[in-house]
Amino acid sequence: MIEIPANETGMVRIFAVNGASEGTGTAQSFLSRLEQSPEAIAAEATRLQAMLGVDRIDPTYTETITVADIRELGLTQYLATAMDIPHAQLSADRSRLDALEGEVLIVLSRALGFEAQTLRPGPDLTFIGAYEMADVPLSGAIPARPADPMPAPASAPPVTAPKGVGKLPFILLGLLVAVGLVLLLARGGA
Secondary structure (H helix, E strand, O other): OEEEOOOOOOEEEEEEEOHHHOOOOOOEOHHHHOOOOHHHHHHHHHHHHHHHOOOOOOHHHEEEEEHHHHOOOOHHHHHHHHOOOOHHHHHHHHHHHHHOOOEEEEEEHHHHOOOOEEEOOOOOEEEEEEEEOOOOOOOOOOOOOOOOOOOOOOOOOOOOOOOOHHHHHHHHHHHHHHHHHHHHHHHHOO
16 A cells, blocks of 8 residues: 555656556557547546556546657656656666566656545556655745847837928918919919
């Protein structure tokens, strides 16, 4: 039995999948799980509940991988890179982790819904270890926002019309009236 405290965060539990359960689930990553239908996710939740002996689990925060698929990288390096587990934590179990074959089930704390639960892994799972993800500080001063690479243009001074432009329409109107009068008089006198 593995006791999970309420509100646990940042833990990654690794299980070797063996026996009748090996190959029954589809190898999944967190991203490929998002492409599954709701029915497939519910079926996976039911399978994981039975394997882990829990009442509730969100399979979105679990990952089933085939170790052969990451053989070049190695499981230890995969956990350090993909799960952000410090190498110092993994070093004691490195030979054991990298010797695993078949499928591995990775369960993040969030999969258990922040509720206190007791995992009762069935005979098809072998508990390998629990590792804490790198601590990301969630308190303290928030760094200042960097300068905007494209600042807004400074406001331009108001545009004013050149002196005398305000009188131009009246001058033009006066000239038009004068030309009209001249034309009228010229026709009338002919």
